[in-house]
Amino acid sequence: MKVSKKIINLETESAFAVLARANKLISEGKDVINLGIGQPDFPTPVNIQEAAIKAIRDGKHGYTPSNGIPELREAVAEYIYNEYNVERSPEEILITPGGKPTIFYSxxxxxxxGNEIIYPDPGFPIYRSMINYSGAKGVPLNLSEEDNFEINIEKLEKLITDKTSLIIINNPNNPTGSFMNKNKIDKLVIMLEKYPEIFILSDEIYSKIIFNESQMPSLLNYDALIDRLIILDGWSKTFCMTGWRLGWSIWPKKLYEYANKLCVNDHSCPNSISQHAGIEALRGTKETIKDIKKEFHKRKNFVHSKLNELEKISCFEPGGAFYAFPNISKFGMSAQKFADIALEEKGVALVPGTSFGDSAENFVRISYANSMENLEKAIYRLSAI
Ligand SMILES: Cc1ncc(COP(=O)(O)O)c(C=O)c1O
Structure with a gap:
């Protein structure tokens, strides 16, 4: 069998493997609380569901333009204007099946x-996987607990070489829940301005789930980066639409057609029904979304304080997304071992830190996209490890 080496070396996202293991145990009758997978536990808001049902009834079942229907790209441009006061043309916006394709295409x-791409470690595992697949050298940027898992700008600058083609930034961050505020982003952009040849992929998929600041400091707000900035955002996390597979990205004009060609080659167009639902998500009422954000904030406070009450666990306070990243080094076991015991013996599914990079041996990721009742039960179970 002559299988491509690139495919053999392709990595995966272990949150999905944890989900499969947890579901198997549940199907065998075990009581498992799933704090593994990163998706909101709320249903898609009803107004969005209704828009999809209407789209089916209206016969919106055909192929659409590969880059998304014009009305949806206009709705994204409007949304960006309302959120960030930034004018971007629908011609720069690409609609894709979720946010992931943007990582692949970048x-x-x-x-x-011959090219080098800098990516956060710990970070979303698909960055490293896709960089390797492309043939580029992946250069991990360690995010450390001492820096509150924020980017250490000096450390980042030291990793830049004349081969660096792209830097990936993820704010708020998966898996740590860290959030870099405007002050920090201002400083980061000042450094990035010194390297005008390097492109930036800013993964802002958790842009609406931030707790201590009212405004998300999107890189869209920095004119100096405009010619080399790729923004990744979408509907999955903000609008509880993970399974609808709908994301948007904003591309520099000189890269847009390459990305659009990849769309045609890969999937022809995003799902037409999801696209109509996506218009309603952006233009319709946002009341449910506000309530969901409040609920995540409440859970974050609960999980953070309860974890820190445990003798052997310390947990830094997350500023965004729906993840906590507790330090488990006092248990004297690997993150994988801790996660195995948590699942097999205590019925709590979580993801070992090492799934997000080599630097996170002392951590596990807890997704608090679960009810308060289950979170309380899960932390009680973890206290018995
Ligand atoms: C940091 C980050 N970027 C991108 C994605 C991909 O999102 P989507 O499900 O829309 O493809 C995820 C999903 O978990 C994520 O955590």
Missing amino acids: SLILGGK
Whole structure:
């Protein structure tokens, strides 16, 4: 069998493997609380569901333009204007099946042999996987607990070489829940301005789930980066639409057609029904979304304080997303072992830190996208490890 080496070396996202293991145990009758998978536990708001049902009834079942229907790209442009006071043309906006394709396309377009791509470690595992797949050298940027898992700008600058083609930034961050505020982003952008040849992929998929600041400091707000900035955002987390597979990205004009060609080659167009639902999500009422954000905030406070009450666990306070990243080093076991015991013996599914990079051996990721009742039960169970 002559299978491509690139495919053999492709990595995966272990949150899905944890989900499968947890579901198997549940199907065998075990009581498992799933704090593994990163998706909101709320249903998609009803107004969005209704828009999808209407789209089916109206016969919106055909192929759409590969980059998304014009009305949806206009709705994204409007949304961005309302959120960030930034004018971007619908011609720069690309609609994709979820946020993930943007990581794939950025890596394919700016990767390849001879190029280096800097990515956060710990970070979303698909960054490293896709960088390697492209043939580029992946350069991990360690986010450390001492820095509150924020980017250490000096450390980042030291990793830049004349081969660096792309830097990936993820704010708020998966898996740590860290959030860099405007002050920090201002400083980061000042450093990035010194390297005008390097593209930036700003993964802002958790942009609406932030707790201590009212405004998300999107890189869209920095004119100096406009010619080399790729923004990744979408509906999955903000609008509880993970399974609808709908994301948007904003591309520099000089890269847009490459990304759009990849869309045609890969999936022809995003799901037409989801796109109509996406218009309603952006233009319709946001009341449910506000309530969900409040609920995540309440859970964050609960999980953070309860974890820190445990003798052997310390947990830094997350500023965004719906993840906590407790330090479990006092248990004297690997993160994988801790996660195995939590699942097999205590019925709590969580993801070992090492799934997000080599630097996170002392951590596990807890997704608090679960009810308060289950969170309380799960932390009680963890206290018995
Ligand atoms: C940091 C980050 N970026 C991108 C994605 C991909 O999102 P989507 O499900 O829309 O493809 C995720 C999903 O978990 C994520 O955590």
